Structure formats: C-alpha cells, structure tokens
Amino acid sequence: MNEPTWKKRLFTTSLFAGALFAATSPFVAVAQEADEPVVETTAAQGDEAEARQQRITVTGSRLVRRDEVAESPILTVGQDALVTSGLTTVEQYLNTLPQITPNLSSQSNNPSSNGRAVLDLRGLGSGRNLVLVNGRRGMPSFAGGAVDINTIPSALVERVEIITGGAASTYGADAVAGVANFIMRDNFEGVEVDGQYRAAMENGDAVEWGSGITMGSNFADGRGNAVLSMNYFTREVLGKGARDFSAQASSTTSIFPDGSWNTGTATPSQAAVDAIFGPGLCATNGGGGGFGFNPDGSLFCTGVAGNPNRNIVGYTGPESAIATAFAPDLFSYNFEPDNNLILPLNRWNVYSSVDYDINDYVRAYGQFIFTNYNAEQELAPTPAGGTTGFTIPVTNPFIAGNAPLQALLASRANPTAPFAISKRFNALGGRVGSTTHDVWQMTMGFDGKLMGTETWTYDVYMSQGRSTLNEIQTGNVRRDRVQTLLDAADGGASLCAGGLNLLGNAPISQSCIDYISLTAKNLTEIEQKIIEGSIQGEMFQLPAGPIQTAFGIQYRELDYDFQPDSGLQPGIVAGFNQQLPTSGYLDWYDLYTEALIPVVKDMPFAEEVTLTAGYRVTDNSRSGTSDSWKINGDWKVNDYLRFRGGYQKAIRSPSITELFAPVLNNFPTFTNQDPCNTSVGSTTNPEYGRAGANGAQVQALCAIQSGLAGGATFNQPSGQATGLTGGNVNLSPEESDSYTIGFVLSSPFTGNSFVESLGLTVDYWSIELDKQIGAFAATTIVQRCFNRDGANPTYDPANAWCQLFERDPSNGGVINLSQTNTNDLALETSGVDITGRWGVDLDTYGALNWNLVATWIEAYKSGTTVTATDPMYEYVGTIGSLTGSAVPEWKFTLNSTYTYDDLRLTLATRYIQNMSHANRVTGGSAASNTNVPETWYFDLNGSYNLTDYVTLRAGVNNLFDQEPRLYTPNVQANTDPSQYDVVGRSAFVGVNLRF
Incomplete structure (x- = not known):
C-alpha cells in the first residue's frame, strides 16, 4: 500500500503471464505412474483415515503425492x-x-487481546508459527502477523x-x-444446520451458545461447486467475583478507592504519628501502603x-x-x-x-x-499513584476540616x-x-494440469485481506485536569460543581466526573496482500522412481x-496504557524449490x-536477503515400520511492532523479585538479596539508587513495576535450527x-533459536544489577544493567525500567x-477405541x-506470570471411545x-513463588444419530469440577486462565440437521 514500485508491477505481470503460458502450452516430461498408495494415519484424534486414490498435498x-505419508510429524484434528x-x-x-x-x-x-486468540506451538510465541487456511496464509489480526x-x-x-519443528523453507x-x-x-452439497448451548452446571453462568447454517451445491453438471x-456465536461475561478462587487479589496494591498518602522521604515526626495511632504502632511512613484514608477522610x-x-x-x-x-498485618485493596x-x-x-x-487444464477458484x-475487557477502576499520582497543596480547602x-x-x-x-x-x-x-x-486463483503432461500441475493465486479493530475505552482519567482541580484555591469548585475532594469517599459530582474523564477511541488497521505461483511434477525417472520437484515464487506485503486517541499520549492519561501512533510497512519476495528423491525401492529391509x-x-x-532450507529422510522398512527424520534451517524477519513500536509505559509483573525489597519473601532469597552474603553491598547500592538510607524500608508498592x-x-x-x-x-x-489396529508413533524434536527478538525480563534487569x-x-551503580x-x-520501587527489543536472547x-x-x-x-497424544519436554x-x-x-x-509461560514436563490427552450402532461415547x-x-529458577524464594500440583481433567461427551439427517450430542466438560491451580505471582485471576479451566464443571447440548 505504501510501495507500489515498478518491481512489484513487473513481478505481478510476470507471474500471471507465466501462469497463462503454463496453462496453455505443452510441457513434456518423462512420467510414470506410482504404485498404489500405502496410507499412514498421522493422527491420534478422530477416526482413522481412509485410503484415498487421488493425489493430495501433505x-x-x-x-x-499419491499417499498420506508425512515427512515430518503431523497431528491431525478432525471435525468430529x-x-x-x-x-x-x-x-x-x-x-x-x-x-x-x-x-x-x-x-x-x-x-487482553481484545477477544482475539492465537496459537503458540512449542511455547516459542505466536509470532513464530503460521496459521494457514487450505495451505495459504490466513489474514493476520496482529501487527506481528499472527492470525x-x-x-x-x-x-x-x-x-x-x-x-x-520448522517449516520456513x-x-x-x-x-x-x-x-x-x-x-x-x-x-x-446440501444444507446443514448446527446449534449448541453450553453453561456452568453449578451456577448456570458462563453461558455460550452458537448456531450456523452451511449450504452447498454442485453446478454445471458437476464441473463447479459453491x-x-x-x-x-455469543459468550456471556463472567466476573472474577463469581468464583471463589478469583475473588481475592493475590498481589498487593498501595492505591485505594478512598486514597492514600505516600510520604516518601517527607515523613511526619514519630511523635505526631504516635499521638494519633498510639505509641509504636505505626511507622512514620504509614506502612507499606503509606497512610490510607477511611471513607470519612480520617x-x-x-x-x-x-x-x-x-x-x-x-x-x-x-472489610x-x-x-x-x-491481612491482618498489611492493608491492600481487593481489586479483583x-x-x-x-x-x-x-x-x-x-x-x-x-x-x-x-x-x-484450468480450474478457477475463489x-x-x-x-x-x-x-469487552473490563479492569478495576483507574489507579493513579506513585509516578502517576498527584500532589495536593496544604492550602487545599478539603484539608481544613x-x-x-x-x-x-x-x-x-x-x-508547607x-x-x-x-x-x-x-x-x-x-x-x-x-x-x-x-x-x-x-483469495482468487487458477490451478490445473499443464497441457501435454501427465504429472505437472500449477497453482497461481492472489489474496488480499484487511483487519480493522475499533476500540472505545472508558474509565480513563485526565491526570492534568485532576491536578488542575487539586491546585485550585477553591478545590476546583469554579471548574466543576463541588470541586474535587480525593480524601476519603467524598462524592464526586457528574460535572467533575465529566471534566476529569477521558473516553478514548483507537483504530488499528492491517492489510495483507499475497501473490504466489507454483508448479510441481515429476522431472525424470530414477531406478527407485521419479524425482518430484516443485518451484514457486511469492510476493507478500503487510501494512x-x-x-x-490523542488523549492517550504520555503525560495526560491514567487508566489504560499510554499510546502513540505506530505504523509500518514490510514486503517479502520469495523464491523456493523442493524435490523428493527416491533412493531405494523394493529392497530387503528397505521397501522404500x-x-x-x-x-x-x-x-x-x-x-x-536470507535463506532457509531443509533436508528430510523417510525409510519405509516394510508395511509395519517406518523411520523418518530431518533437519531444517529457518529464519524470521522482525515484525512491524518489533521494529517501529514507540517507547511507552508498561507495567511488567514484578512481585517480590527486587533484591532491595525488605519484605519477608525477598530477604530470605535469593543469595544476591539484602540478607545474602553480600547484603551490605546490596543495601548500599539500594541507597545510592533511591536516595533512601540503606536500612530504610524498601517496598515494591504493587505487583507491577513501571517499565x-x-x-x-x-x-x-x-535464526533457528531444528531437527x-x-x-x-x-x-x-x-x-x-x-491387536490389528495397534499403532504407535514416536518422534524426537529439537529447536534452537538464536538472535531471538525480545526484551529483557524485569527480574533479569534488576537482579543482574x-x-x-x-x-x-563490584555493585557499581554505573553498571549497564543498573542503567536500565x-x-x-x-518507596524505593522500580520505575522507568527499559525493555526495548534486542537480538540478545536465545531459546x-x-x-x-x-x-x-x-x-x-x-x-x-x-x-472400543483408544487414542493417545502425549508430549514429553526434555529441555526448555x-x-x-x-x-x-x-x-x-x-x-x-x-x-510463570507471563502468558504462554507454562512448560509442564509431561502433558497428554487420552480419548476412550465406545461406539454401538448410532451411539458414540467418548471419555477424554x-x-x-x-x-x-x-x-x-533464578533464585526466587519459595515463600513468594508458589508451585502448582499435577492436574487431571475428564470430559465426557456423546452423540447419537437419531436419523440419517439428525444427530444429537451432549456432554460434560471438567466432569469432576477441578478448580484451576492457584499460584503466586500468576498470569491473572490467581492462575493461568488459558492453561487451566476457570469455568468449572459445564454441560452442553447440541444438534446437527442435514438436508
């Protein structure tokens, strides 16, 4: 969209001219029909594959090819x-x-991803795998290209x-x-109507239901199909207060609905504090959250x-x-x-x-x-504190009483x-x-067989798509206007009715709410264009069979x-994260080729x-310019045993946001990981903390960085740092290497x-990622300092890590933590x-049938x-506390299925x-970083073909109502809601009608 160059036009013209020539010109190649196929079932989900005699692409x-043999491990999940x-x-x-x-x-x-969902293969991140639709790239919904x-x-x-295991080539x-x-x-062909309803069994909430209709028909005497x-689909909202496990916050906050005074170094005298709270009961800084205000302002x-x-x-x-x-020794607001x-x-x-x-020779398709x-995402009301807090002059009229x-x-x-x-x-x-x-x-294209050949085929297509995301944010606070009201001699009464009193739970008039509120409107647009052409077929004959080759060329652009909203620029808003405009354009020109070379056929212990x-x-x-390549081998010993393996070299270009995203505020999870923190969890571990062998040097560095005395109370005021x-x-x-x-x-x-249906596949895989793009973790930066x-x-405050x-x-909390992208990571x-x-x-x-899918992680x-x-x-x-951070050593699914006539029951x-x-792993204490036990889920479902045209289905997910595993610090809701079921036992019913 930003680069309509002569190079692109020449590329497009050449591609379609070549396709037209290929579709209408003779192309002579030596070809010989392959043997009848031997079908390998590569799936452990759904029914066994049936043998098919047509050519397919794996x-x-x-x-x-004329078989379903995969050169690399493939897991297939069927519609059923x-x-x-x-x-x-x-x-x-x-x-x-x-x-x-x-x-x-x-x-x-x-x-939040605004309701979007991504796939993350092997825990390498959603930007390091592709989502294809019929073998072609889907339309991205994220700047990084994820679908x-x-x-x-x-x-x-x-x-x-x-x-x-890599597929970049x-x-x-x-x-x-x-x-x-x-x-x-x-x-x-025909008409199919499907509907399903699902809800939690105990509370009747977490309702989901959907319905759809599919119609298809052949036309032109079977030459076409449409x-x-x-x-x-709809899903009802479920609040965290609806479940006991998520109703209580598992991280602290020093920002309260009725306000708090963060004294910093400007503390009142101990005598004045003792006169109010009693001798020795309260520190001069008020405690870990400062001095809090009660609803009445006390x-x-x-x-x-x-x-x-x-x-x-x-x-x-x-309460x-x-x-x-x-509680009871530390006040923290329950925001969950x-x-x-x-x-x-x-x-x-x-x-x-x-x-x-x-x-x-020509099939058109679209x-x-x-x-x-x-x-809709909803977070707790806007907190403004610490570096995003406010100051009140002692002349403010609301202090007088x-x-x-x-x-x-x-x-x-x-x-004063x-x-x-x-x-x-x-x-x-x-x-x-x-x-x-x-x-x-x-997507529109043409494919078919090259005229004059038996095995050569071609495919050329164009694809274009757009993703548009409109977001409206409410609940934001204009920091500048709040400060204006606080600084006003009349408390802001001349600007909005009643002025603004932040001490306690004093009512705020609607005119003041309107004055300090910010409704933000954000727009995200992504465009993708792809033009691709390929041909493939058999080149020439070897003693073991023909060499099959494919050649292709592709152009792709992402804009x-x-x-x-202009109100989200730094320095104005508190609430949702600050934002600045971001835009970028990337394009790729690719040339690729692939060849299948038969080495041995019909030999002892080497059928193929x-x-x-x-x-x-x-x-x-x-x-x-960069390149990627692969080499894979397949050794069929006989009809019962096959070995396979391969090596792949892959590359991944930096994404638009990785390149061009502006530097803005972020709030990385950072709970009790600071060596300066004086809470119990941080003084016992790690060895580089205040209580370690080098505790004196740690405390000295803490004092230099903050300006607070070395023995002062250091406290990360919430479960997040400001970054x-x-x-x-x-x-x-x-760059990556995988085999x-x-x-x-x-x-x-x-x-x-x-025993005739017994089958087993075992595949070892390894992926090494170098020059990995990403930001240093908050704990890595601070702890390496x-x-x-x-x-x-030497505990030098000028050390490069300390400068980040x-x-x-x-309060000594970590702020302005720099986490810009680098190529200095590896996995x-x-x-x-x-x-x-x-x-x-x-x-x-x-x-009875059993299907097992299991993965053992050797290293991560x-x-x-x-x-x-x-x-x-x-x-x-x-x-961990980041999305996609769970790496269980073992994870498996076992489906046990019983079928009898039109009845099918499955226990997963x-x-x-x-x-x-x-x-x-990096020395965090057991008191501050809790574990999760092993987890079993059982799902029971069944279907029944009432007639040839009606199928009923029903089932119970999470049959024994296993609650999610809770741990600290977590991703959200005291757990990892993508890894563990947060709904509880739920039931569903569905119907499928065919006409």
Whole structure:
C-alpha cells in the first residue's frame, strides 16, 4: 500500500503471464505412474483415515503425492473431535493439545487481546508459527502477523493439521516452530444446520451458545461447486467475583478507592504519628501502603508485611475492600472482583467458496472469509499513584476540616510542602475496553494440469485481506485536569460543581466526573496482500522412481497502522496504557524449490527410502536477503515400520511492532523479585538479596539508587513495576535450527482383531533459536544489577544493567525500567511426541477405541547472549506470570471411545504435570513463588444419530469440577486462565440437521 514500485508491477505481470503460458502450452516430461498408495494415519484424534486414490498435498510439503505419508510429524484434528468436544471455539480445543502452549486467548482480560486468540506451538510465541487456511496464509489480526484463529469458521473446518519443528523453507518466514493448517470442507452439497448451548452446571453462568447454517451445491453438471456458511456465536461475561478462587487479589496494591498518602522521604515526626495511632504502632511512613484514608477522610496506618508490630491501625472502612490474603498485618485493596474473568463475545462468521473447471487444464477458484465480533475487557477502576499520582497543596480547602492530617503535615521538616496522594477512581467505574473487530480475506486463483503432461500441475493465486479493530475505552482519567482541580484555591469548585475532594469517599459530582474523564477511541488497521505461483511434477525417472520437484515464487506485503486517541499520549492519561501512533510497512519476495528423491525401492529391509530437500531465498524490504532450507529422510522398512527424520534451517524477519513500536509505559509483573525489597519473601532469597552474603553491598547500592538510607524500608508498592517498552529499527532476523527423528509402527498382526489396529508413533524434536527478538525480563534487569550471574561483582551503580531502571524516591520501587527489543536472547527446546491408537471389536456389542497424544519436554532453556558467559536457564516443569509461560514436563490427552450402532461415547482424559514457579529458577524464594500440583481433567461427551439427517450430542466438560491451580505471582485471576479451566464443571447440548 505504501510501495507500489515498478518491481512489484513487473513481478505481478510476470507471474500471471507465466501462469497463462503454463496453462496453455505443452510441457513434456518423462512420467510414470506410482504404485498404489500405502496410507499412514498421522493422527491420534478422530477416526482413522481412509485410503484415498487421488493425489493430495501433505502439510509441510509443496509436493503433491499419491499417499498420506508425512515427512515430518503431523497431528491431525478432525471435525468430529472439534464438534463433539463441546468446546465452542477452536482455540479452546487446540489449547488442550500437548504440542501447543496456551497463550493469549479470547478469555484473556489482563493482559487482553481484545477477544482475539492465537496459537503458540512449542511455547516459542505466536509470532513464530503460521496459521494457514487450505495451505495459504490466513489474514493476520496482529501487527506481528499472527492470525486470530477464531476468525476461521469452525463449521467448515474438515480437519486441522499441525506440524512442528520448522517449516520456513516450505511456507516462508515465521514458520520457525511450525504451522497449523486449517483444511476446509470442499465440494459440500446440501444444507446443514448446527446449534449448541453450553453453561456452568453449578451456577448456570458462563453461558455460550452458537448456531450456523452451511449450504452447498454442485453446478454445471458437476464441473463447479459453491459453498456458503454463516455462523453466530455469543459468550456471556463472567466476573472474577463469581468464583471463589478469583475473588481475592493475590498481589498487593498501595492505591485505594478512598486514597492514600505516600510520604516518601517527607515523613511526619514519630511523635505526631504516635499521638494519633498510639505509641509504636505505626511507622512514620504509614506502612507499606503509606497512610490510607477511611471513607470519612480520617487516616489509618496500612501496616508492614511480616512485621507483627506494624499492623493495620485505625481502619474503619468495609472489610470487603481488604484483600484478605494480605491481612491482618498489611492493608491492600481487593481489586479483583471489578475485573472480568471471561470476556463477553459476540461473533459473526461468513465463509463462501466457489470453484469451476473451465476445461481439463484450468480450474478457477475463489474463497471469501469475513468475521465481525465484539468483545469487552473490563479492569478495576483507574489507579493513579506513585509516578502517576498527584500532589495536593496544604492550602487545599478539603484539608481544613481534617485535624489529624493537618497535624501530621505540620510535623514534617517542610510543613508547607505539597503532599503526594494516590487514588483509585471508583466513581468513574471500571476501565472498559469495548472493541469491534472486522476481518476479511479474499483469495482468487487458477490451478490445473499443464497441457501435454501427465504429472505437472500449477497453482497461481492472489489474496488480499484487511483487519480493522475499533476500540472505545472508558474509565480513563485526565491526570492534568485532576491536578488542575487539586491546585485550585477553591478545590476546583469554579471548574466543576463541588470541586474535587480525593480524601476519603467524598462524592464526586457528574460535572467533575465529566471534566476529569477521558473516553478514548483507537483504530488499528492491517492489510495483507499475497501473490504466489507454483508448479510441481515429476522431472525424470530414477531406478527407485521419479524425482518430484516443485518451484514457486511469492510476493507478500503487510501494512500496519495504529492511530490511538490523542488523549492517550504520555503525560495526560491514567487508566489504560499510554499510546502513540505506530505504523509500518514490510514486503517479502520469495523464491523456493523442493524435490523428493527416491533412493531405494523394493529392497530387503528397505521397501522404500526417499529424501526430500527444500530451499527458499527471501528478500525482506527491511532486513535484506536470507535463506532457509531443509533436508528430510523417510525409510519405509516394510508395511509395519517406518523411520523418518530431518533437519531444517529457518529464519524470521522482525515484525512491524518489533521494529517501529514507540517507547511507552508498561507495567511488567514484578512481585517480590527486587533484591532491595525488605519484605519477608525477598530477604530470605535469593543469595544476591539484602540478607545474602553480600547484603551490605546490596543495601548500599539500594541507597545510592533511591536516595533512601540503606536500612530504610524498601517496598515494591504493587505487583507491577513501571517499565518502558518499544521497538528497535536495528533488529536483524532470528535464526533457528531444528531437527526431528522418529518412527511409525503399525501392527503386523492383521489377522488378529484384538491387536490389528495397534499403532504407535514416536518422534524426537529439537529447536534452537538464536538472535531471538525480545526484551529483557524485569527480574533479569534488576537482579543482574545486583550481581546475579556475576553481572555486577563490584555493585557499581554505573553498571549497564543498573542503567536500565530507576527507583521511586518515595518507596524505593522500580520505575522507568527499559525493555526495548534486542537480538540478545536465545531459546532451546526439545522433547518427544508420542501418539498411539488401539481398537477392539466387541462384535454385536460395538467397539472400543483408544487414542493417545502425549508430549514429553526434555529441555526448555532460555537466556541472554549479552556476554559469552551468560547462562541458559532450564524452565522445564515451570509456570510463570507471563502468558504462554507454562512448560509442564509431561502433558497428554487420552480419548476412550465406545461406539454401538448410532451411539458414540467418548471419555477424554487430560493430564498436566505439576510445575514449580519459573522465578525459582533464578533464585526466587519459595515463600513468594508458589508451585502448582499435577492436574487431571475428564470430559465426557456423546452423540447419537437419531436419523440419517439428525444427530444429537451432549456432554460434560471438567466432569469432576477441578478448580484451576492457584499460584503466586500468576498470569491473572490467581492462575493461568488459558492453561487451566476457570469455568468449572459445564454441560452442553447440541444438534446437527442435514438436508
């Protein structure tokens, strides 16, 4: 859109001219029909695949084959598994698979993806795998190129094929971890209506329901087919207060609805404090949260965590406002009930496709996908404190009637100085982000057989799409206007009715609310254009068979534009994050080729041996030229045993946001990870903290950074630090190396009905990512400043790690922590995938079948590459406070299915191994970083074909009502809501009608 160059026009013209020539010209090649196919079932979900005699393309390869043998491990999820599971969105089902790490989902509230959902293969991040629709890139909904998988209409998904271990040479940059290929149902005839309702059984909430209609018909004597599918889905909101596990906050906050005074170094005298609260009961700074205000404007002491002599003193407000997990010795506001646990969602999907055989050599096809949905995020009311707090002059008229406050202010070293106040603006309501998301993609192309050949085929297409996200934010506070009202001699009464009194729960007039409120409107637009052409066929004959080759050329462009409300610029707003406009443009020119070379055929212990090689060269408009390649081998010993393996080199270009995102405020999770923190959890561990062997040096560095005395109380005032995140235009592409090796074993006992259906696949995989793009973690930056990993042995405040953050002089908390993107990270992961199947025929009593999908993670190492001695930390068996951070060592799903005539019952057993907290890997204490036990889920579902045209289904998910695993610090809602079920036991009913 920003670069209509002569190069692009020449590329497009050449591509379509070549396609027209290929479709109408003779092309002579030596060809010989292959043997009849031997079918390998690559799935452990759904029914066994039936043998098909037509040519097919297997995900992970550009070559059309006469069998379903995959050169790399593929997991296939069929339509039956998606429908009968009772899970109403595709993301919910796919996130249960062991190859996928649950990441941002349509249920994520904070952090939120505005109702969108992504796939994260192997935990490498959603930007390192591709989502394909019929083998072609889907329309991105994120600046990094990730596809919202809920924009793909589930009603028309025939199956989902997931290949991991790298596929960049086949499909292009981003396929570092692999691809998920959504294969849509084609040649659909008739009318199909489907509907489903699902709700929590205990409370009747968490309601989800959807319905859809699909129509298809052949035309022109069977030469064409047209399909139209329309689907609607809705999900009701569920607040965190609706579940006991999420009703209490698990992290502290010093920002209260009735306000608090953060004294900093300007503390009142101990004598003045003792006169109000009693001798020795309250510190001069009021405690960990400062001095709090009761609803009537009086003061209370907030206490100090772990210090029984510094409890909450003088609090007269409602007990429900206290996060009881931290009472009685520390006051912290319970903000959780004001948040969403599950986001409400309303979504429309429209899908249409048409294809028509123009002649024996040309088929025209088209596809159109449109999705519209509305989602709503709600956070607790706006907190403004610390560096985003306010100051009140001692001449403010609302202080006049507060004698205890006046006495404390007068006892300070500078009694006339303004004082700092923090406030949570409950009067404005929660922070609500309402989004409307429109996504469409249109694909048109031609494919067919090259005239004059037997095996050569071609495919050329154009694809264009757009994603538009409109967001309206309410609940924001204008910081500048609040300060104007506080500074006014009349308390702001001349600007809005009654003025603004932040001391206690004084009412705020509607005119004042209107004056300080900010409704923000943000617009995000993404456009993607793709032009691609390829040909493939058999080159010439070798003794073991013909060499198959494919050649292709692709042009792709991605244009991103984010226009936030002007009121969200830094320095104005408190509430949602500050924002600045971001835009960027990238394009890619790719050339690729692939060849399948038969090496041996019909030899002893080698019925067939083949090699597959692929190469792709990519020219990126920002990072230049790079290449990726693969070489895979397949050794079929006999009909019962096959070995496979391969090596792939992949690259990933930096995304638009990684390059161009402006530096803005962020709030990284940072609970009890600060070596300066004087709370109990941080003094016991790690060894580089205040209580460690070098405690004196730690305290000295803390004092230098903050300006506070070394023995002063240092307290991170909430579960988050204040950081600065942004892009880096100097980023280079990531590089990865991956390999797989494994075997496929089928039962040789074909005459024994008890064991003839036995099947097993075992594949070892390994992925190493170098020059990884990302930001240093908050804990890494701060702790390395204090000599973690030997990064600052002299405890020098000028050390490079120490220069990446500052400290709030009022409490010593970490602020302005710099987290801009670099290429200084690395990641290594490896493991084993296991799939198995077994079935038993019970004669007249039906049949039993078992399908297993399991993954064992051998290694998941992450680290920095700033110096050659930087360690790689092992995170297998851990869970953290970031989305997509769970790495259980074992995870599996076992489906046990009983069928009898038209009845089908399935018990799905899902297992997630116990995990320790990721913070413990780098020395975090057990008291502050809790673990999660192993988790079992059981889902029971069934279907019954009432007639040839009506199928009923029903089931119960989370049969034994397993509550989510709670841990601290967590992702959100005291748990990881993408990894664990937050609804509880739920039931569903559905019906499918066919005409």
